[in-house]
Amino acid sequence: DGGITQSPKYLFRKEGQNVTLSCEQNLNHDAMYWYRQDPGQGLRLIYYSQIVNDFQKGDIAEGYSVSREKKESFPLTVTSAQKNPTAFYLCASKVRGAYEQYFGPGTRLTVT
Amino acid sequence: AQSVTQLDSHVSVSEGTPVLLRCNYSSSYSPSLFWYVQHPNKGLQLLLKYTSAATLVKGINGFEAEFKKSETSFHLTKPSAHMSDAAEYFCVVSEESGGGADGLTFGKGTHLIIQP
Numbered sequence: 001d002g003g004i005t006q007s008p009k010y011l012f013r014k015e016g017q018n019v020t021l022s023c024e025q026n027l028n029h030d031a032m033y034w035y036r037q038d039p040g041q042g043l044r045l046i047y048y049s050q051i052v053n054d055f056q057k058g059d060i061a062e063g064y065s066v067s068r069e070k071k072e073s074f075p076l077t078v079t080s081a082q083k084n085p086t087a088f089y090l091c092a093s094k095v096r097g098a099y100e101q102y103f104g105p106g107t108r109l110t111v112t
Numbered sequence: 113a114q115s116v117t118q119l120d121s122h123v124s125v126s127e128g129t130p131v132l133l134r135c136n137y138s139s140s141y142s143p144s145l146f147w148y149v150q151h152p153n154k155g156l157q158l159l160l161k162y163t164s165a166a167t168l169v170k171g172i173n174g175f176e177a178e179f180k181k182s183e184t185s186f187h188l189t190k191p192s193a194h195m196s197d198a199a200e201y202f203c204v205v206s207e208e209s210g211g212g213a214d215g216l217t218f219g220k221g222t223h224l225i226i227q228p
Contacts, residue, residue: 004155040121042202042218043156090155099144099163099206101216103155 003027004104006091011109013085021076021107023091030096032074036060037088037106046089049074050096078109085111114139114207118219126227131190133222135203138184145186146204146216147177156202162186173197198226 004025013019023032031050035043045058049068063082068074074093078085088108092101119134137143144163148156160171167179177188186203203219 006155040220042220043216088153092156100146100158100161102158103148105155106153108153 004091004093004102006089006104006107008107009105011107013109013111015111016080017111018080019078019085019109019111021078021089021091021109023074023076023104025072025074025091025093025104027093027095027102028071029093029102030071031094031101032068033092033094033101034058034064034066034074034076035090035092037090043090046076078111085109114143114205114217116203116205116217116219118201118203118222120222121220122223122225124225124227125193127195128192131188131193131197131224133188133201133203133224135186135188135219136184137186137203137205139205139207141207144206145177145179146206147171147175147186147188148202148204150200150202150221152199159188159201193224193226195226195228198224200224 007022033048034046037043044060046064047066049055052071055066055068065077088106090106091104094101115138117136146161147159149159150156159175160169162169162179170176175190200221202221204216206216
């Protein structure tokens with residue numbers, strides 16, 4: 001069953017702790033993306049990666065970090081430097097040469 | 113730079129009546145345009161896409177959209193609303209080629225409410 005998986009679905013952390021969100025795809029897509037969604041603001045790009053071992057900052061990268069050691073995996077770490085980490089996080093991927101992205105089910109992170 | 117404006121933050125229709133979700137875009141080049149749907153606490157699902165082929169694009173679940181360059185619009189329509197259509201809808205533009213850099217630009221979303 002092909003697709004994009006994100007885990008966990010819900011995540012709770014205390015302020016000051018780093019937390020890593022998982023994103024895995026078995027679609028053999030080259031590019032992967034992380035977005036943050038806040039109510040009424042649409043989606044904002046955090047980081048993206050077009051090939052293994054390479055990634056670029058998006059519009060709101062401060063306080064986040066990523067790695068791309070394998071084609072199928074693109075984990076996102078939300079660090080303690082991120083001032084407002086509570087949000088819904090979406091991972092997406094696409095084939096090189098295509099326009100559209102395909103999204104995972106999302107992880108809702110709550111930091112208190 | 114590209115941008116997207118969804119003209120209505122909320123749209124409410126009765127079940128069985130037509131749906132119209134409005135989207136205007138700004139782009140320096142020939143854009144690719146998409147509509148995505150998001151049900152509560154779920155990821156985004158691609159409804160349809162325009163990539164410079166036919167201007168009237170048909171998507172899943174009976175939705176369609178028409179690309180109008182002169183009006184810089186890409187409105188989403190459906191002839192008859194169903195209760196299961198209640199969701200958030202996002203209009204999205206991409207100026208980049210498939211190998212481009214920074215992904216897609218999203219509208220802020222339109223919340224579609226279906227009245228029984």
